[in-house]
Amino acid sequence: MTARLLLAEDTRDLNRALTTVLEHEGYNVVSAYDGQEALDYLSSEVFDALVLDIMMPKKDGLQVLSEMRAAGNYTPVLLLTAKAEVDDRVAGLDAGADDYLTKPFAMKELLARVRSMTRRHDDYAKQRVAFEDVLLDAQTFELSAANTVRLSVREFELMQTLVSHASRPLTVDYLLDSVWRQEDDAQEDTVQLYVSYLRGKLKWVGSHVTIQKSDEGFCLANDKTEL
Amino acid sequence: MDDIYGGKRSDMELVLNRFVQRIKEVRQSMAAETDFDTIEHMLARVKSEESMREKCRRKGLPETAESALTKIYDALGVRIVCSFLSDVYDIRDHIAAEPDYEVVEERDYIRNAKPNGYRSYHMILRSVEGYYIEIQLRTISMDTWAALEHHLRYKKPHVGNQKLIVQELKRCADELASTDVSMQTIRDMLLAEES
Numbered sequence: 001m002t003a004r005l006l007l008a009e010d011t012r013d014l015n016r017a018l019t020t021v022l023e024h025e026g027y028n029v030v031s032a033y034d035g036q037e038a039l040d041y042l043s044s045e046v047f048d049a050l051v052l053d054i055m056m057p058k059k060d061g062l063q064v065l066s067e068m069r070a071a072g073n074y075t076p077v078l079l080l081t082a083k084a085e086v087d088d089r090v091a092g093l094d095a096g097a098d099d100y101l102t103k104p105f106a107m108k109e110l111l112a113r114v115r116s117m118t119r120r121h122d123d124y125a126k127q128r129v130a131f132e133d134v135l136l137d138a139q140t141f142e143l144s145a146a147n148t149v150r151l152s153v154r155e156f157e158l159m160q161t162l163v164s165h166a167s168r169p170l171t172v173d174y175l176l177d178s179v180w181r182q183e184d185d186a187q188e189d190t191v192q193l194y195v196s197y198l199r200g201k202l203k204w205v206g207s208h209v210t211i212q213k214s215d216e217g218f219c220l221a222n223d224k225t226e227l
Numbered sequence: 228m229d230d231i232y233g234g235k236r237s238d239m240e241l242v243l244n245r246f247v248q249r250i251k252e253v254r255q256s257m258a259a260e261t262d263f264d265t266i267e268h269m270l271a272r273v274k275s276e277e278s279m280r281e282k283c284r285r286k287g288l289p290e291t292a293e294s295a296l297t298k299i300y301d302a303l304g305v306r307i308v309c310s311f312l313s314d315v316y317d318i319r320d321h322i323a324a325e326p327d328y329e330v331v332e333e334r335d336y337i338r339n340a341k342p343n344g345y346r347s348y349h350m351i352l353r354s355v356e357g358y359y360i361e362i363q364l365r366t367i368s369m370d371t372w373a374a375l376e377h378h379l380r381y382k383k384p385h386v387g388n389q390k391l392i393v394q395e396l397k398r399c400a401d402e403l404a405s406t407d408v409s410m411q412t413i414r415d416m417l418l419a420e421e422s
Contacts (some may be wrong), residue, residue, distance in 0.1 A: 140398075148340075193416070204312075
């Protein structure tokens with residue numbers, strides 16, 4: 001799929017040069033020349049990522065960033081800062097930028113950062129992860145081996161966390177942090193119950209994978225090797 | 228028109244009633260052991276004249292008592308709807324251990340759901356008198372899905388496409404299956420705490 005970028009840069013020559021290079025890399029690029037124009041595009045169209053210059057007429061990049069985030073738009077943003085000042089970069093990241101690049105920059109580096117931003121976005125949305133005979137689909141929350149079942153959001157997040165650290169035991173505290181984000185009423189019992197749900201569901205989809213508990217924490221394991 | 232069961236209908240009803248009675252006894256002895264009622268409800272029927280004839284035609288068999296009683300196995304049918312997943316398998320074990328009924332065939336569509344999402348445990352038994360009985364064992368959730376899917380099966384969508392409907396019905400089946408396992412897990416946890 002072609003990623004769609006919004007490029008907001010008021011210097012016409014630079015805007016044109018960047019557009020040419022990005023289009024050559026296969027991106028679909030829309031150009032804006034001031035902050036207000038960028039906001040207008042953002043309110044009417046959908047983009048996969050945004051390259052945003054800080055110094056722009058009408059509204060500067062930081063204003064655009066905080067207005068779009070306040071409106072609930074979480075499209076990844078790469079800020080272009082003219083000054084190498086620390087305060088500028090800190091302000092940008094605090095306002096919700098995902099990354100920044102200081103002018104002058106190498107075109108190669110800009111492309112690498114745009115790639116990283118759009119890839120991150122893609123991966124989260126469409127990931128399918130596997131461990132042994134189990135497949136976990138992030139789009140449908142389907143857990144499958146011989147059979148399939150639908151997981152609840154929490155069950156899915158727990159399973160995904162276990163799969164992405166498959167070889168390492170995870171402590172209850174780590175799971176409460178990353179899956180339950182330290183919600184007030186989530187406790188060790190909660191984790192234990194959800195582990196039990198997943199063990200049951202792994203069994204009923206006909207998988208050989210189970211969740212082992214040791215002193216170090218919870219870890220996926222192949223049940224067959226146990227027998 | 229002659230009776231498709233060749234005058235055996237009252238014999239068949241007797242066999243069916245005796246089987247149902249046996250399952251009721253099993254249910255009571257299980258309840259005495261665990262304090263749980265394993266069976267939510269049970270339905271038993273002799274396949275109607277009309278649908279048996281229709282099935283013979285569909286299978287290309289002559290419409291005779293021989294076809295109905297020896298080539299087709301669901302002249303007698305019992306559906307046992309259980310509370311929990313484990314109850315399905317416990318009841319299955321009890322049935323398989325019954326000396327008066329031989330298990331002719333078994334299909335576990337719970338562990339291996341049909342592609343459309345249908346789940347049930349199927350058994351075909353032969354009674355000592357030589358009558359076949361088809362048993363469907365399932366949980367309340369599986370029964371809910373099968374009943375609702377049956378209502379929708381022959382409705383053609385005015386909008387959208389058939390494939391999407393089939394996909395969505397399967398998704399519902401998988402979600403219910405997931406809930407069944409969750410309820411079983413909760414039950415196991417409560418029982419473990421008691422003991």
